[in-house]
Amino acid sequence: MHCWPGPFDRWGGPAMAELVLALETSCDETAAAVVADGRHVRSSVVSSQVDLHARFGGVVPEIAGRAHLEHLLPVIDEALASAGLNRADGPRLAAVAATCGPGLIGSLLVGVSAAKALALAWGVPYVAVNHLEGHLFASLLEAPDLEHPAVVLLVSGGHTLLVRLDAPGRYALLGGTVDDAAGEAFDKVARYLGLGYPGGPAIEAAARRGDPAAVAFPRPMLDEGLSCSFSGLKTAVVTTVRARPELTTEDVAASFQAAVVDVLVHKALAAARAVGARSICLAGGVGANGPLRARLKEAAAAAGLATYLPSRAMCTDNAAMIAACAFARLERSGASPLDSGAEPSMGFPTT
Amino acid sequence: MTMAHAERGGTVLLAIESATLEVGAALWSDDGLLATASARPGRQHAERLHPLIAEVLDVASLTPASIGALAVDLGPGLFTGLRVGVAAAKAIAFGLGLPLYGLHSTVVLQAAAGERSGSVVAVVDLRRGEVAWSAGASLERGTPEALTAKLLAMTPPLLLVGDGAIRHGAEFTERLVGAGCAAPEIAGEELAAPPVAVLARLGFAAAERGERGDPFALEPAYLRDADVKINWSTRHDEGAAAVQV
Numbered sequence: 001m002h003c004w005p006g007p008f009d010r011w012g013g014p015a016m017a018e019l020v021l022a023l024e025t026s027c028d029e030t031a032a033a034v035v036a037d038g039r040h041v042r043s044s045v046v047s048s049q050v051d052l053h054a055r056f057g058g059v060v061p062e063i064a065g066r067a068h069l070e071h072l073l074p075v076i077d078e079a080l081a082s083a084g085l086n087r088a089d090g091p092r093l094a095a096v097a098a099t100c101g102p103g104l105i106g107s108l109l110v111g112v113s114a115a116k117a118l119a120l121a122w123g124v125p126y127v128a129v130n131h132l133e134g135h136l137f138a139s140l141l142e143a144p145d146l147e148h149p150a151v152v153l154l155v156s157g158g159h160t161l162l163v164r165l166d167a168p169g170r171y172a173l174l175g176g177t178v179d180d181a182a183g184e185a186f187d188k189v190a191r192y193l194g195l196g197y198p199g200g201p202a203i204e205a206a207a208r209r210g211d212p213a214a215v216a217f218p219r220p221m222l223d224e225g226l227s228c229s230f231s232g233l234k235t236a237v238v239t240t241v242r243a244r245p246e247l248t249t250e251d252v253a254a255s256f257q258a259a260v261v262d263v264l265v266h267k268a269l270a271a272a273r274a275v276g277a278r279s280i281c282l283a284g285g286v287g288a289n290g291p292l293r294a295r296l297k298e299a300a301a302a303a304g305l306a307t308y309l310p311s312r313a314m315c316t317d318n319a320a321m322i323a324a325c326a327f328a329r330l331e332r333s334g335a336s337p338l339d340s341g342a343e344p345s346m347g348f349p350t351t
Numbered sequence: 352m353t354m355a356h357a358e359r360g361g362t363v364l365l366a367i368e369s370a371t372l373e374v375g376a377a378l379w380s381d382d383g384l385l386a387t388a389s390a391r392p393g394r395q396h397a398e399r400l401h402p403l404i405a406e407v408l409d410v411a412s413l414t415p416a417s418i419g420a421l422a423v424d425l426g427p428g429l430f431t432g433l434r435v436g437v438a439a440a441k442a443i444a445f446g447l448g449l450p451l452y453g454l455h456s457t458v459v460l461q462a463a464a465g466e467r468s469g470s471v472v473a474v475v476d477l478r479r480g481e482v483a484w485s486a487g488a489s490l491e492r493g494t495p496e497a498l499t500a501k502l503l504a505m506t507p508p509l510l511l512v513g514d515g516a517i518r519h520g521a522e523f524t525e526r527l528v529g530a531g532c533a534a535p536e537i538a539g540e541e542l543a544a545p546p547v548a549v550l551a552r553l554g555f556a557a558a559e560r561g562e563r564g565d566p567f568a569l570e571p572a573y574l575r576d577a578d579v580k581i582n583w584s585t586r587h588d589e590g591a592a593a594v595q596v
């Protein structure tokens with residue numbers, strides 16, 4: 001179990017701080033966090049199942065659901081303890097929240113059921129949170145002075161989205177992938193190249209020893225608005241490897257990564273120009289990719305834009321961002337009913 | 352035990368059922384059943400369970416602070432429904448610092464059939480041509496054929512209860528009669544799913560015996576390894592393909 005930013009002493013802050021406990025179980029991470037006033041992370045605990053799924057080369061839904069249930073109480077217990085709280089403080093919480101979608105239904109329901117049950121037991125509101133909206137709050141937690149409007153490039157195994165952020169809780173969807181998500185392309189190509197799972201870190205590691213100019217992979221839909229596509233690129237990798245067996249895996253990985261990064265950086269800057277953004281943020285697991293971070297920072301600086309690159313722990317799935325989002329939701333639209341469930345294919349929320 | 356029921360002098364147990372096609376909640380005390388509520392929600396276990404818990408508390412004019420122990424159906428049953436119930440039960444037990452007792456659905460079904468001569472066998476449908484059953488204290492899994500072989504050796508008269516008994520009842524009868532045995536009695540729909548009030552009674556007895564009931568240690572009885580169908584869209588879409596009940 002990984003705990004970030006580390007245990008707090010028994011919390012002695014102002015008694016009026018509004019504490020939210022959130023659970024995040026949408027995919028293969030069981031996470032719980034306590035956030036004060038929607039912006040101060042008191043604890044953020046993430047128990048990753050990556051080792052359980054690695055040998056299958058992808059997330060196995062039923063294995064994920066079982067692991068969530070197994071890790072549920074230890075993770076909640078740790079999140080409360082690291083925040084200097086225990087279960088007896090439950091009734092003092094402003095809310096208990098959980099990710100209700102999008103994600104794997106069998107995984108989502110573990111967090112939703114537990115969060116609703118805790119809220120009922122403690123007599124506090126339950127707040128259902130859209131995972132994609134949650135990711136947008138990660139930047140707010142680490143960079144509260146972010147200049148708006150900002151463009152958020154949200155890239156992970158399941159989504160590739162460009163979002164205009166006007167203020168916390170006010171945003172619009174600008175574009176996204178028309179097929180595979182960027183992280184999904186990394187996973188599939190890594191699997192094809194025999195580099196293992198998860199694909200992002202595996203490709204990044206191999207690419208360090210390769211030449212990004214070895215193969216000129218296509219940059220699909222580069223100048224076609226704010227949508228992108230990665231499935232053609234994945235096919236191009238397969239075709240190229242078959243046609244040129246002399247290429248090293250490292251060179252293919254480096255060239256593939258360069259193409260993905262090129263497309264993402266290009267699209268993010270195009271989005272920033274289109275909406276007159278003052279800054280660009282990264283979010284999602286692919287946001288931990290080194291070359292993507294470096295290239296985005298460089299390109300944004302050249303365009304006179306500020307960049308905000310969250311820590312790796314904030315890029316990847318965590319419950320702190322869900323708690324921050326829940327706090328804003330609670331203020332804006334109140335509690336969610338106890339008869340609410342989970343929605344596996346929930347889209348990006350409109351505001 | 353919290354002050355509220357310590358003052359009243361007895362434990363109130365909350366039972367949670369969502370392992371099969373039915374979801375429900377019940378409260379049991381020294382005075383017996385205080386309240387029970389259940390529904391057949393299709394796949395909407397998570398939507399229906401929590402309001403039913405609130406409903407039984409409301410009917411009994413109690414608050415969550417009055418609960419002194421919990422019981423939950425550990426299955427075997429439908430994987431997703433099972434997890435919804437166990438997650439809720441674990442969370443309430445953790446949140447209020449209470450013991451949680453897990454009982455198998457087949458044990459609850461057997462108890463629901465009551466005392467009688469001969470043999471009572473609880474049969475739960477596991478889908479894909481398999482059933483789980485309890486006769487006495489055992490819990491086994493196999494094909495209906497495998498169960499038939501066991502039924503032939505049991506003391507008659509036989510009473511079969513549970514959704515698996517209903518689904519495969521004709522087959523059991525045919526094979527037993529074919530082998531020269533008496534036809535088993537197949538219980539009706541009222542014993543298709545484990546009644547939550549019986550789960551509450553059995554859980555209450557475990558609490559009275561002072562069993563430990565550690566909510567951290569509790570694990571569902573899946574009885575079957577996970578399907579290793581990979582969800583290629585690893586993160587957040589393709590929810591429908593990932594549905595496993």
Ligand SMILES: [Zn+2]
Binds near residue numbers: 131135316317
């Ligand atoms: Zn995510």
